[in-house]
Amino acid sequence: MDIQSFIQQLLNGISLGSLYALIAIGYTMVYGILRLINFAHGDVFMLGTYFAFYLVMIFMLPWWLSATLAIALSAIVGMLIDRVAYRPLRSAPRISALITAVGVSFFLENAGIVVLGARPKGFPRPEFMSHTYNLGGAYITGVSIWVPVISVILLLVLFYVIYRTKIGMAMRAVATDMETTRLMGVDLDRVISYTFAIGSALAAAGGIMWACKYPQINPLMGIFPGWKAFTAAVVGGIGNILGATIGGLVIGIIEIMIVAFFPALSGYKDAFVFVILIIFLLVKPTGILGETLKEKV
Amino acid sequence: MKRLLIYSIVLTLLLSLGITASCAEPIKIGLNLEMTGGTAAYGQMGYEGLQLIQELVKPEVLGRPVQFVLVDNKTDRVEAANATSRLIEKEHVVAIIGPMISGNMLAAGPIAEKYQIPIIGPSTTNPLTTQGKKFVFRACFIDPFQGTIAAKFAYETLRAKKAAILSDINQDYCVALGKFFKQEFERLGGKVVSETYLKTGDQDMTAQLTAIKRARPDVIYFPNYYTEIAIAARQARDLGLTQPILSGDGADAPELISIGGKAVEGLMHTAFWHEKTAVTEIGKKYLRAYKAKYGKAPNAFGALAADSYLILLDAIKRAGSTDPKKIRDAIESTKNLQVVTGPVTIKNGDAIKSIVLRRVKNGQFEFLTVVNP
Numbered sequence: 001m002d003i004q005s006f007i008q009q010l011l012n013g014i015s016l017g018s019l020y021a022l023i024a025i026g027y028t029m030v031y032g033i034l035r036l037i038n039f040a041h042g043d044v045f046m047l048g049t050y051f052a053f054y055l056v057m058i059f060m061l062p063w064w065l066s067a068t069l070a071i072a073l074s075a076i077v078g079m080l081i082d083r084v085a086y087r088p089l090r091s092a093p094r095i096s097a098l099i100t101a102v103g104v105s106f107f108l109e110n111a112g113i114v115v116l117g118a119r120p121k122g123f124p125r126p127e128f129m130s131h132t133y134n135l136g137g138a139y140i141t142g143v144s145i146w147v148p149v150i151s152v153i154l155l156l157v158l159f160y161v162i163y164r165t166k167i168g169m170a171m172r173a174v175a176t177d178m179e180t181t182r183l184m185g186v187d188l189d190r191v192i193s194y195t196f197a198i199g200s201a202l203a204a205a206g207g208i209m210w211a212c213k214y215p216q217i218n219p220l221m222g223i224f225p226g227w228k229a230f231t232a233a234v235v236g237g238i239g240n241i242l243g244a245t246i247g248g249l250v251i252g253i254i255e256i257m258i259v260a261f262f263p264a265l266s267g268y269k270d271a272f273v274f275v276i277l278i279i280f281l282l283v284k285p286t287g288i289l290g291e292t293l294k295e296k297v
Numbered sequence: 298m299k300r301l302l303i304y305s306i307v308l309t310l311l312l313s314l315g316i317t318a319s320c321a322e323p324i325k326i327g328l329n330l331e332m333t334g335g336t337a338a339y340g341q342m343g344y345e346g347l348q349l350i351q352e353l354v355k356p357e358v359l360g361r362p363v364q365f366v367l368v369d370n371k372t373d374r375v376e377a378a379n380a381t382s383r384l385i386e387k388e389h390v391v392a393i394i395g396p397m398i399s400g401n402m403l404a405a406g407p408i409a410e411k412y413q414i415p416i417i418g419p420s421t422t423n424p425l426t427t428q429g430k431k432f433v434f435r436a437c438f439i440d441p442f443q444g445t446i447a448a449k450f451a452y453e454t455l456r457a458k459k460a461a462i463l464s465d466i467n468q469d470y471c472v473a474l475g476k477f478f479k480q481e482f483e484r485l486g487g488k489v490v491s492e493t494y495l496k497t498g499d500q501d502m503t504a505q506l507t508a509i510k511r512a513r514p515d516v517i518y519f520p521n522y523y524t525e526i527a528i529a530a531r532q533a534r535d536l537g538l539t540q541p542i543l544s545g546d547g548a549d550a551p552e553l554i555s556i557g558g559k560a561v562e563g564l565m566h567t568a569f570w571h572e573k574t575a576v577t578e579i580g581k582k583y584l585r586a587y588k589a590k591y592g593k594a595p596n597a598f599g600a601l602a603a604d605s606y607l608i609l610l611d612a613i614k615r616a617g618s619t620d621p622k623k624i625r626d627a628i629e630s631t632k633n634l635q636v637v638t639g640p641v642t643i644k645n646g647d648a649i650k651s652i653v654l655r656r657v658k659n660g661q662f663e664f665l666t667v668v669n670p
Contacts, residue, residue, distance in 0.1 A: 002511070005507055005508075005510075005511050008503075008507050008536070009503075009504060009507055012501070012503040012504060012507065016501055016503075113333050118332065118334065118337035118341070119337045119338050119341060119552060120337075120338075120524050120552055120556060121555065121556075122527075122552070122555035122556040122557075122558065130535075132535055132537070134537065139535065139536045139537040141535045210500070213500075213501075214500035214501065214528060215528075215531065215556060215558075216500070216524055216527065216528055216556045218524075220334070220498075221500075224498060224500075225500075255501075255504075256501070256503065256504045257504075258504075259493070259504030259505055259508070260504050260507065260508065263491070263492075263493045263505065263508045264492070264493075264494075266466075266493045266494045266495065266504065266505050266508075267465075267466025267467070267494030267495060267496050269496075269504075270496060
């Protein structure tokens with residue numbers, strides 16, 4: 001492989017990986033606090049893209065406004081899911097909540113098929129996202145530059161919220177010891193609600209950028225990115241935000257490089273991603289960063 | 298004696314009631330369609346065509362009304378097989394239309410064969426679907442023909458010497474069509490310089506396309522379904538690939554253009570039908586009615602589903618019975634029947650039909666040429 005192709009593939013990998021990272025953070029935050037794998041996360045990701053799609057197509061809102069509104073709406077959906085499906089089961093065994101999560105996921109997917117229609121829709125991509133740049137033979141679209149940039153900005157905002165605000169402190173406290181935090185007089189439900197809101201907002205942001213990169217949306221589009229992001233969260237060390245970011249990039253780059261070096265295996269690239277998940281679960285279930293940091297948010 | 302008379306009158310009345318009831322009892326035709334999932338557009342277009350043809354041709358045969366029973370197979374092999382069993386065992390259909398795609402027919406066909414219920418795939422082009430089966434039919438041409446025509450077109454008309462193929466490894470249709478294209482292209486003296494795969498539902502094909510770019514082909518062949526073609530075309534153009542793109546009948550869906558946008562402009566593909574090739578009376582009627590009802594350009598999948606229905610209706614009429622075995626024999630002896638896409642003859646379960654070449658121009662499918670078998 002010549003260097004030019006390698007750089008092209010690396011860019012492809014980083015841009016895919018940073019999207020996985022954004023979705024993975026939502027998984028990891030909820031897990032860090034509730035020890036719950038929120039399987040509906042990938043479907044919130046899907047809803048975010050549909051919100052943006054309808055705001056642009058029907059209400060003709062400018063692009064930045066519809067994206068912001070879509071993210072806000074998804075945050076509300078996230079809080080709603082927690083309120084309706086998970087809060088009543090807070091004291092139930094963890095497996096019940098897990099099964100409920102799977103149920104919520106199926107519900108959102110099938111309700112999506114009924115309400116939004118099963119046929120895919122073309123997503124309107126803004127001009128600055130679709131411009132192509134030629135970097136010495138390696139082609140890169142605007143979206144591949146903007147995705148990592150926006151992801152980094154969102155991550156910085158997230159770290160600020162978690163380490164510099166009161167609600168962030170509460171989240172860290174709940175993640176460390178839920179019972180003690182409750183005894184200290186912290187409103188647990190409120191903290192968890194905010195966690196879902198932040199996670200869902202990031203999923204929606206990831207979803208909108210995903211749709212800009214792969215401009216096709218359908219009600220089942222959240223399933224595979226959701227699984228891959230879950231893999232990324234586990235590989236990075238579930239419960240750890242920095243780990244999820246690294247895991248996302250690792251999974252994205254591996255996925256692309258497998259096709260780059262073994263084109264004949266390209267149809268099986270998803271299988272390789274899940275083989276990595278299994279290897280990590282067997283060999284190092286705590287993931288890349290799982291043990292080094294104690295705090296789990 | 299009087300009582301006996303009354304009894305016998307009541308009995309006769311009841312019997313005659315029973316007979317009229319069985320006369321009016323509908324003939325059920327099962328629809329096993331991709332209403333959701335990866336190829337939902339085909340199933341939904343097929344269903345549109347079936348609803349329309351029932352409005353145009355009175356849904357009645359042998360003096361009994363014809364009724365559809367629709368089951369969604371979710372573009373999934375297991376669901377397609379289950380849908381077939383359900384239609385036969387629970388709904389007692391006399392015949393089945395669908396699935397639309399070959400992979401699903403390969404799952405559904407053997408079940409229909411086992412129960413000896415005729416099943417017609419409107420657009421199942423893979424040759425294996427009908428091979429060795431007595432009860433499995435198709436209303437379209439087969440992929441060896443389609444792949445050959447595409448390869449000839451690439452080599453002779455586009456003067457391509459090197460081709461790249463990116464096909465969907467999850468779909469029997471896509472993998473086989475890619476192989477048929479390759480065989481013919483290399484037989485003509487061309488060379489396939491890159492063969493890569495994707496999987497149904499994949500969003501990122503940049504890695505495969507970067508590999509294709511390195512191989513510097515003269516033409517790119519995407520023998521896939523519309524969503525994957527549209528995404529691959531966009532990413533190919535984003536990566537600076539400017540070669541002409543060729544596809545098969547899978548490209549025929551409005552989604553190709555709504556998702557592909559400018560990137561699919563100039564894409565050429567082999568297709569079942571173009572409205573310009575409508576020659577039969579019923580075909581012209583269908584065109585007008587389709588535009589009036591749905592307000593958009595008609596597509597091949599709806600037309601082929603309507604064809605399957607007309608073939609079935611004609612077969613039941615000629616069989617003079619709803620016995621599935623007699624219907625099967627009547628379908629097999631279909632000759633020069635006037636259906637929506639033209640006259641059709643069935644041989645060994647396959648329909649003999651011509652191929653249309655089309656090109657996307659200004660967001661519309663434009664007619665290029667027609668090739669007869």
